[in-house]
Structure formats: C-alpha cells, structure tokens
Amino acid sequence: MEEQKEVVIREEHTSLGSIRIADEVVRIIAGIAATEVGGVAGMSGGLAGGIAEILGRKNLSRGVKVAVGEHEAAIDIFVIVSYGSRIPDVASQIQVSVKRAVEDMTGLNAVEVNVNIQGVAFGDVRDDEKDSAKAK
Numbered sequence: 001m002e003e004q005k006e007v008v009i010r011e012e013h014t015s016l017g018s019i020r021i022a023d024e025v026v027r028i029i030a031g032i033a034a035t036e037v038g039g040v041a042g043m044s045g046g047l048a049g050g051i052a053e054i055l056g057r058k059n060l061s062r063g064v065k066v067a068v069g070e071h072e073a074a075i076d077i078f079v080i081v082s083y084g085s086r087i088p089d090v091a092s093q094i095q096v097s098v099k100r101a102v103e104d105m106t107g108l109n110a111v112e113v114n115v116n117i118q119g120v121a122f123g124d125v126r127d128d129e130k131d132s133a134k135a136k
Helices: 023-035 087-106 125-135
Strands: 008-014 017-022 040-048 051-055 064-068 072-082 109-121
Touching: 017 023, 023 040, 023 064, 023 072, 023 087, 040 109, 072 087, 087 109
Parallel strands: 072 109
Antiparallel strands: 008 017, 040 051, 040 072, 064 072
C-alpha cells in the first residue's frame, strides 16, 4: 500500500488555526486554467516512445510540474494544442490564465509559467473523449 504524504507548500497561521496548501492543489488549479484556454486540446503526460500522450479531464494535475517556495511558485505546463491554433498566442494565454488562477486562489506569487507544447491534435480531443465515454 502506497503511503500518502502531504506536501505542504504554503502554511499560514491565523488566529483560528493554520491553513495548508498541498502541491497537488497548485497542480490541479494550473491544469484547469490551462485546459480552459482556447486552442488547448489537452494536457500531455509527456513523451512516451516519442508520442505525446493526451490526458483527459480526470488527469488535470498530470502534465503540470510545480516548484514551490514559501511564497513563490514556478510552474511547467505540458500541453497538446489543436491543429490550426496559433501556438505563440495559445502559449501566452496559458501563461496569463495559469498565473492569474494560481495567484488568485493560493496567494502564491507565480514567478514562472513555462509552457511546453508536446504535440498537435487533429480534430477535437474533447469530442473524442465524449464519444468514448458514451461507448462505455
């Protein structure tokens, strides 16, 4: 059985007690913010055998790496863009969206949001996910 380990990235003490935010929370926030940007076909699980693996909505924290200090975070996002999208524009929108979401929700200063384009999807990946869900 795998031991669950809570990684505290930010701890704040208030008069009522303490507030702890785990790194997984920052990863999920960043993943959701990235997938909401137009032109993003999905998150990428990395390159497996030279092919980028597209991850569905259930795996929003995958495809996101965070390095968090006491008050700052550096975020790496790995995405697959939709064919026909202008990659520099999509990447810039991801940076703005992720930075805003992480800072607004956690209070951490997002000092870096690095966007890594891992591939291009032909057709709408989200429609493919819906079709496979209906088949089950």
